[in-house]
Amino acid sequence: MKRLWQPAYMSLVFAFLYLPIIVLVVFSFNHTTYSGLWHGFTWTWYKELFQDTDLQTIAYHSLLISTFASTVAVCIGALGAVAVFKYRFIGRQGLHALIMAMIIVPDLIIGIALLLLYHFFDLTLGFFSLLIAHITFCLPFVFVVVYGRIITLDKNLFEAARDLGAEDITIFKKIMLPLLMPAIVAAWFLSFTMSFDDVVISFFVSGPSYQILPLYIFSQVKLGVTPEINALCSMILLITCIAALAGQWFLRKKP
């Protein structure tokens, strides 16, 4: 009896977590428009998806923003984590606290605050407003992931390199970067996932000229439910799952 409740309960929770997702994916192949019942298999909705040129543009926007944002966030975040770890400078504690605080500050408030900033500096909402916002909310996560790895590294390696006359940039390039690479790659994938899925912050900082996928889905879902959206959501789930799993895989990999 005691052995049984644990797997039974776990299966129940997994069913709760996965059943809606599975139904969503299965119904993206359903041969009917509005019914909740199964009417046979079809590729129709995926075909329509791939013929929709407006949607292709939106998907391209999303991929572009997420790729750029995670790349820039990883560069700045990883270098920043090294800086906070390695150097003692004025405002170091403040910087660290600000980065940690940005993880706690709700997306809603980050979105609003950035909207005000753009308004204040008269920046048109579009590609750059989205890109800056996405870099900003990915940065703290990159920092946390990379910093978490640096503190586990053997400090003697850096000391030894310095004793042998290596410059800081050499230590960074030849020792830190290779050791941190799995964490950095993981941070890139996780940033990509977060950026690709973000609704709340993008909602405030995007303009009509530059639409992205999560906001398109948000507007469609409020209008009503069509199998085409199911197909689109299934595709996005596939992309983010791959990115998230890749991120987790690199995160667990030891250098």
Next chain:
Amino acid sequence: MKMSNRQFKIMAIGFISVWMAIFAALPLLLTFLLSLFKPSTTQVVVPHLTLHNYVDAFHYLYIRIFLHSMLWAVFTTVLCLVVAYPFAYAMAKMPSKYRALSLLLIMVPFWTSSLIRTYAMMTIIKAKGLLNHCLIALHIIHAPLQILYTPVAVEIGLVYTLLPFMILPLYANLEKFDWRLVEAARDLGATPWTSFSKVVLPVSMPGIVSGVLLVFLPSITLFYIPEVLGGAKSFLLGNLIKYQFLDGSNWPLGAAMSTLLLLFLLLMIGLYRLRHQRKNAGLFV
């Protein structure tokens, strides 16, 4: 190009500092400043300092929405904790080969879009959805249940979306638990319940607190879950603040509400830090 130690140091510190200063600290500061200005219908900012927005923010209608949101957030958090704790406990006690797979299965919903997951839940609970079809087929009900567009739907959506955020920190904590402590307690005559409540529960407290924070904070501000799943009555704090910036267009009032919300959250986290004097007490375990 050869870079001196000094140049490298300036570059490494500079990039992140400048970015965080301009795009994190400055916007938050601007939000606070805007909350001190008088609202106007013709322009966003009128050069007139006032605390009036804060007085307005304490309107009884807004306080009611705030309390309502808090109640929902507490309810969501408790529900997540009750569901997640036995799960994380069972997961931590599994043989390690199954543990890795379970962890992976929890990670996937943790990272996938909560909007899409909310939408998935919508397709299950809608009038012609799977749930109603199953219940009718099983002769449990005769007419479809109207769950979608009710507060129940919002609650289901919140728990569904935020459950992995509770499970992960709990599991990460329980995974490190030394189960010999329970054996010791049992050997010394403790009942299963006593050994749980006096040994396991206190040790897993940091995991509980991390999970509570990770669920409680988003459940106040995730405005799209009430918007997608809820009806007209599901207007939570996140929706209220969003409304001030878009449809209502009272930016200074919205800024005052955001400032108050942020202060409230910082106060909560401050209290937690005060009780657990651990440096970098892990929000992510």
